[in-house]
Amino acid sequence: MSIVVAPEVAAALARVGPVVALESTIICHGMPYPKNLQTAMEVEAVVRGTGAIPATIAILDGLPHVGLSGEQLKRLAISGRQFQKTARRDIAHVVASGGNGATTVSATMFFAHKVGIPIFVTGGIGGVHRHGEQTMDISSDLTELGKTPVAVISAGVKSILDIPRTLEYLETQGVTVAAYRTNEFPAFFTEISGCQVPCRVDSPEECAKIIHANRNLHLGSGILIAVPIPTQHAASGSIIESAIRKALKEAEEKRIIGNAITPFMLERVKELTGGSSLEANIALVKNNAELGGKVAVALSNLQKRETKSKLL
Numbered sequence: 001m002s003i004v005v006a007p008e009v010a011a012a013l014a015r016v017g018p019v020v021a022l023e024s025t026i027i028c029h030g031m032p033y034p035k036n037l038q039t040a041m042e043v044e045a046v047v048r049g050t051g052a053i054p055a056t057i058a059i060l061d062g063l064p065h066v067g068l069s070g071e072q073l074k075r076l077a078i079s080g081r082q083f084q085k086t087a088r089r090d091i092a093h094v095v096a097s098g099g100n101g102a103t104t105v106s107a108t109m110f111f112a113h114k115v116g117i118p119i120f121v122t123g124g125i126g127g128v129h130r131h132g133e134q135t136m137d138i139s140s141d142l143t144e145l146g147k148t149p150v151a152v153i154s155a156g157v158k159s160i161l162d163i164p165r166t167l168e169y170l171e172t173q174g175v176t177v178a179a180y181r182t183n184e185f186p187a188f189f190t191e192i193s194g195c196q197v198p199c200r201v202d203s204p205e206e207c208a209k210i211i212h213a214n215r216n217l218h219l220g221s222g223i224l225i226a227v228p229i230p231t232q233h234a235a236s237g238s239i240i241e242s243a244i245r246k247a248l249k250e251a252e253e254k255r256i257i258g259n260a261i262t263p264f265m266l267e268r269v270k271e272l273t274g275g276s277s278l279e280a281n282i283a284l285v286k287n288n289a290e291l292g293g294k295v296a297v298a299l300s301n302l303q304k305r306e307t308k309s310k311l312l
C-alpha cells in the first residue's frame, strides 16, 4: 500500500530521530472550527518545542498521509465531519473509494507502525462502553493496542466509558498500561478514576526504556501511557462529570449507538459545560504532546547510544 510520508518525517525517521504521530479524528470530530485548527497547530508546535517532529495522520483523497502541511491541516479542520471517522475497519473502504478519512487511535496506530513511528500522542482513547457486557461495544483502539507495538500517550479514558472493564480488557490484550507520576489511572477530565495501574513511570526516560524493551523483545503489543490532566485544568472536573452523566442518559434515550456515541458525547458535554470541557480538552492534549515529544527524544537518544555501543 502506498503511504505518503512528509519529507521532514521521512528524513527524521531515516536518522532515527524523534517523531510523534498525531491523530485526526480529534480535529474533524472532536472539536469545532476554528478551535480545532488552532489546537492542531499548537499541538504540533509543542511537539517541535521538545525537539521532535510531529506527524499528523489522515487519509486524503484515498491516500494515507503521515505528516501534513499547514494547508492540509486547514482542509481537515474546515471539512470537519465531511471526513469520515476512520478506525482500522474503515481504512480499506476509505482508501478504495478515494475518500477522506479522519483516523481514530486504532487507524493512526496502524499507519504510525507501518512507517516506523513508535510514539503517538492523543487526548483520550476509546474503551469499553458502559453496558459493554451487553452491547459488546468495545473500541477497536483496545484491540489495536493489543497487536500494534506503538506507545500511545493519552489522558486515560473518559468516564463516559466503563473504566474498570477497559483496564481488564487491556490486560487481556497484553497491553502495558503505565500512569505518569501517579499510581492511579486518570479519567481524562479528572486525575482520578478509583482504578490503580500496574506500572508507574516518573520521567520521559523511564517511558523510553519501556518502549525500547518492548521493541527489543518483539512483544508486538502496544503500550498505554496515561498522563493526568494538569491540576489547574482539572478544577472543573466535577461539573464535567455531572454533564457526562446527563449526556449519557440522553444518548440512551435517543438510542445513539456504535461509533456515533463518542462524537455525540463530546459535543453534548461541551454544550452542557458552556465550553469548559473544550478548554480542558485542549490543555490536556498539549500536556500530552509535551511529554510525547520528550519521550520521543529520550527514545531516539537511547537507540542511537545502543547502535553506537554495538559498533564499538
Ligand SMILES: O=c1[nH]cc([C@@H]2O[C@H](COP(=O)(O)O)[C@@H](O)[C@H]2O)c(=O)[nH]1
Pocket: 023, 025, 026, 029, 030, 087, 103, 104, 105, 106, 123, 124, 125, 126, 127, 138, 139, 140, 141, 158, 188, 258, 259, 260, 262, 266
Ligand atoms: O476523549 C476522546 N476519546 C476518544 C476520541 C476519539 O474517538 C475514538 C474512539 O471512538 P470509538 O469509541 O467509536 O471507538 C478515538 O480513537 C479518538 O479518535 C476523542 O476524540 N476524544
